[in-house]
Amino acid sequence: MTRARPATRDEERVRRTTVSVGMYVAAASALATTVGTLALLGAVALSSRHERGEASGAQPPPPGQPVEAQWVVDRDRIIVLVIVTAVLGVVALGVVGWFAARRAVAPLAEALRVQRNFVADASHELRTPLTVLDSRIQVLQRRLERGEPADDVAARLRADAQAMSAVLGDLLLAAEQTERPEPAATPVVEVVEAAVASLAPLADAAGVLVHLHAPAVTPFAAVPEVPLSRCVVALVDNALQHAPRGSAVTVDVEVDGEEAVVQVADEGPGIRGIAVEQVFERFSHGPETGRRRGFGLGLSLVRDVAQRVGGSVDVASTSSDGTTFVLRLPLAR
Structure with missing residues (x-):
């Protein structure tokens, strides 16, 4: 049965x-x-x-009998x-x-x-890892053609594939989850270092240096590892998209009260063609930079993740000298 x-x-x-x-x-x-x-x-x-009278076709009443009202x-x-x-x-x-x-x-x-949102988010979240995979495969092909060892590139390819799988899993969980995720304690510096390292091929292709400044003792944030990595990758990737060749992107990790703070600054032209308060709205983006086309999803996903764990992301400053984004996440207790 x-x-x-x-x-x-x-x-x-x-x-x-x-x-x-x-x-x-x-x-x-x-x-x-x-x-x-x-x-x-x-x-x-x-x-x-209300009238008194005889109905049509009816016999008249006998003499002396009152007429019925109708x-x-x-x-x-x-x-x-x-x-x-x-x-x-x-x-x-x-x-x-x-x-x-x-x-x-x-x-x-x-x-x-x-x-529609899930398809757009998944497409955007996988675009950067796929671009990184393509760059690493090109490096792997060149090494194999020259007969050079490529074990480290193969290891990075496997790590990147595992990262893509983790991102997809986190997107699926976020699509079904309406409440805050379970409490976590994630070492912020380690995750930021891994995220910056995963974007090294894109930084090399753009001719941009990435500087990471972190405290000796890593803070632990109350956010799962994969969402934190997604936020950092999106912020650094956004900075690489707008940083001119030969410039630098600076990533700072620090503790401010009860929050872990990740600050990403570039030396680009600043936010143009869109109001600063709209940069975190879905499908809102400024003029194209001549590199990969932007769809205005990366920063909105960062905001969604930050709000889901009780944090925030803001534009600290923007001008012709560059733009700085600040991601704040609650510390783990």
């Missing part, structure tokens, strides 16, 4: 929405019908008149009232159907929005 498959969270949500929409339509339709009927009856009562209704007026009431009822039911349709498609619209 085959057991029924348990309903998923989305299926339960669709089921609840279907039941609520059905009850809403039934209640609204019953209310509209009742109001329309009462309105029609009231209109008939108000338009009728309610008289104008037929033409009643026809108009019935037509008006019917039209208003159709309009009312149409409004009810419109509200019910909006309520019914709301879960579908939300599901489509989440799906």
